[in-house]
Amino acid sequence: xxxxxxxxxxxxxxxxxxxxxxxxxxxxxxxxxxxxxxxxxxxxxxxxxxxxxxxxxxxxxxxxxxxxxxxxxxxxxxxxxxxxxxxxxxxxxxxxxxxxxxxxxxxxxxxxxxxxxxxxxxxxxxxxxxxxxxxxxxxxxxxxxxxxxxxxxxxxxxxxxxxxxxxxxxxxxxxxxxxxxxxxxxxxxxxxxxx
Amino acid sequence: xxxxxxxxxxxxxxxxxxxxxxxxxxxxxxxxxxxxxxxxxxxxxxxxxxxxxxxxxxxxxxxxxxxxxxxxxxxxxxxxxxxxxxxxxxxxxxxxxxxxxxxxxxxxxxxxxxxxxxxxxxxxxxxxxxxxxxxxxxxxxxxxxxxxxxxxxxxxxxxxxxxxxxxxxxxxxxxxxxxxxxxxxxxxxxxxxxxxxxxxxxxxxxxx
Numbered sequence: 001x002x003x004x005x006x007x008x009x010x011x012x013x014x015x016x017x018x019x020x021x022x023x024x025x026x027x028x029x030x031x032x033x034x035x036x037x038x039x040x041x042x043x044x045x046x047x048x049x050x051x052x053x054x055x056x057x058x059x060x061x062x063x064x065x066x067x068x069x070x071x072x073x074x075x076x077x078x079x080x081x082x083x084x085x086x087x088x089x090x091x092x093x094x095x096x097x098x099x100x101x102x103x104x105x106x107x108x109x110x111x112x113x114x115x116x117x118x119x120x121x122x123x124x125x126x127x128x129x130x131x132x133x134x135x136x137x138x139x140x141x142x143x144x145x146x147x148x149x150x151x152x153x154x155x156x157x158x159x160x161x162x163x164x165x166x167x168x169x170x171x172x173x174x175x176x177x178x179x180x181x182x183x184x185x186x187x188x189x190x191x192x193x194x195x
Numbered sequence: 196x197x198x199x200x201x202x203x204x205x206x207x208x209x210x211x212x213x214x215x216x217x218x219x220x221x222x223x224x225x226x227x228x229x230x231x232x233x234x235x236x237x238x239x240x241x242x243x244x245x246x247x248x249x250x251x252x253x254x255x256x257x258x259x260x261x262x263x264x265x266x267x268x269x270x271x272x273x274x275x276x277x278x279x280x281x282x283x284x285x286x287x288x289x290x291x292x293x294x295x296x297x298x299x300x301x302x303x304x305x306x307x308x309x310x311x312x313x314x315x316x317x318x319x320x321x322x323x324x325x326x327x328x329x330x331x332x333x334x335x336x337x338x339x340x341x342x343x344x345x346x347x348x349x350x351x352x353x354x355x356x357x358x359x360x361x362x363x364x365x366x367x368x369x370x371x372x373x374x375x376x377x378x379x380x381x382x383x384x385x386x387x388x389x390x391x392x393x394x395x396x397x398x399x400x401x402x403x
Contacts, residue, residue, distance in 0.1 A: 021374055026223035027307055072283065075301050076275045083268050112267075115224045115305040122301055167389035168382070171220050175382030182375040 005136045007192060008129075012140035015189055019148035020182040024116035029149055029178070030171050032107065039153035040146065042107045047142025049111050050120060053085055054138025057121035058131050078121045086112045116145055151181060202327045209331030215308045216339040217388040222308035226340060227377040228299050233356050236344030238292045240337025242285070242300065246277045247309050247336075248329045251317040255325035258318050270313045271304065278303045308336060346380050347371045 018024045025046070032042045057078055065074060090108045094101045111117065120141050124134040155177055164173050215221050225243070230236045250273050254261070261269050282300045285293040293300065303309070312332055317325040348354060351371030353361040370376045 023224050023227040023374065023377065024302075026227060027221065030220060030223065072279060075279050075282070075304060076272060079271050079275050079304055080268070083271060112271075113305045113307055113310055115302045118305050119298055119302060122298055126298070165386070167393065168386040172382050172385040172389065175378050175385065179375045179378030179382060182373075182378055183370075186373060186375065 005133065008133055008136050009140040009143075010192060012137055013144040013147060014185070015191060017144045017148055017185050018116045018119070018141050019145055020178065020185045022119065024119050025114045025145055025149075028107075028110060028114060029152065030174055033149050033152040033174065034156055036150065036153040036157055038107075039149045042110075043142070043146025043149050045107050046111055046114060046116070046145055047139065049082075049086055049089055049108075050117055050138040050142040050145075051135060052089065052138075053082055053117055053121060054124060054134045055131055056081055056085065058124060058129070058134045061125050074122070074125070078118060082117050082121070083112045116141060148181070152178065202324065205324050205327040206331040209328065209333070209335035210338065211335070213332075214335045214339060215332055216336060216343075217385060219311075221311055222306045222336060223381075224302060225299050225306060226343065227374075227381060229296055230340055230344035230347055230377065231351065231372045232295075232348050233341060233344045235292065235295055236340035237337065238285075238289070239296060239299065240333075240340040242281045242296075243303055243306060243308070244330075244333030244337055246274060246281055246303050247312060247333045248326065249277045250274045250309060251312060251325045251329035252322060254313050255317040255320060255322045261318075266318065267310075267314075270310060270318075274309055274313075275304045308332065343377075343381060343384060346384070347376060351376065 012018075016022065019026070019029050028042055028046075033039050060077060060081060061074070065071060065077065086108060090101075093108070120138055124137055129137055152174070156174065159173065159177075168176070209215065211218075213219060216223070216226055222243070225239050229239045250270070253273055254270060278301060281303070282293075285296070285300060312329060316328045320328070345355060348356075349360060350368045352367050353359060353365050368376070371380065
């Protein structure tokens with residue numbers, strides 16, 4: 001059981017990395033990756049929301065959508081859950097951790113439209129994960145996102161002092177670096193057997 | 196006459212000047228994910244265009260009735276409804292394409308292009324202008340997907356829309372079909388678009 005959970009975690013962080021394998025969350029990946037500190041804040045905010053969203057989505061799917069036979073409402077339901085959870089998390093953080101809110105605040109609303117979260121909720125239904133596995137999956141995908149965006153930010157901080165061709169400056173060179181990073185992550189695919 | 200001019204400029208800006216992918220850099224996730232073949236890129240482009248057009252129309256009709264405080268959730272629910280329609284339609288009529296696009300069809304809901312247009316345009320402008328804007332943006336998006344996917348399909352498989360286009364002793368570049376290929380191609384295409392834009396600007400300056 002524990003071994004299985006660890007396998008799910010490693011597989012989601014390294015092998016099926018959300019950013020570099022499934023191209024999810026590319027907008028924050030390009031937009032917020034110019035400074036390491038803000039990239040890490042964004043990453044942890046996303047991880048936090050994902051870890052909470054996963055079990056809630058699982059409960060709603062198993063106890064409402066399946067029970068009352070409403071699979072066609074899945075998209076609408078999940079997106080509402082995500083949007084309201086993000087709002088809720090923002091209010092809680094603002095009330096109890098004002099310092100954290102100052103550093104993380106502007107990123108929280110953006111998380112609603114991070115496609116990684118919707119993808120994660122749909123995948124855990126598709127793969128028929130159990131409740132605990134879903135939580136690990138949500139946490140793992142958040143960590144994978146944080147890892148990718150933090151690596152990218154550290155490279156881009158160095159890149160500021162380098163001579164980049166004029167036309168590739170900004171998003172162009174970022175995408176090319178992401179390509180090379182993705183190539184490295186492809187190399188990790190043989191690490192463990194996953195489906 | 197002036198009215199038609201306004202409509203035309205709303206439409207045309209999405210094709211190049213404010214092209215969602217190459218100029219505004221929004222809606223990148225489906226762009227990278229489904230463009231390994233022209234067929235899939237085209238299907239994703241059309242699905243997005245339909246959703247954008249339908250939700251822009253509805254939201255601009257109701258723009259004075261939706262309270263400001265809850266506008267984003269209302270937009271998302273409207274968009275999600277149309278995406279559900281598209282998803283069921285694809286499943287029923289084009290099961291093969293639906294299977295290949297797989298999880299990326301529901302992700303149209305969170306495509307920042309659609310929500311961005313509602314927030315920036317449809318919620319502030321009359322319906323006919325919103326429709327022109329949505330059509331321009333949608334077609335611009337579709338054309339960019341076709342551009343990106345034709346490069347990847349020709350180099351990665353030697354085919355275009357399933358027809359052989361490169362003959363002789365060509366060994367396909369498999370990397371073009373994998374995630375790294377998507378990132379590299381889009382990065383280089385962005386550079387190319389920047390070079391063209393700069394050349395156009397320089398020529399305009401010389402004329403003056």
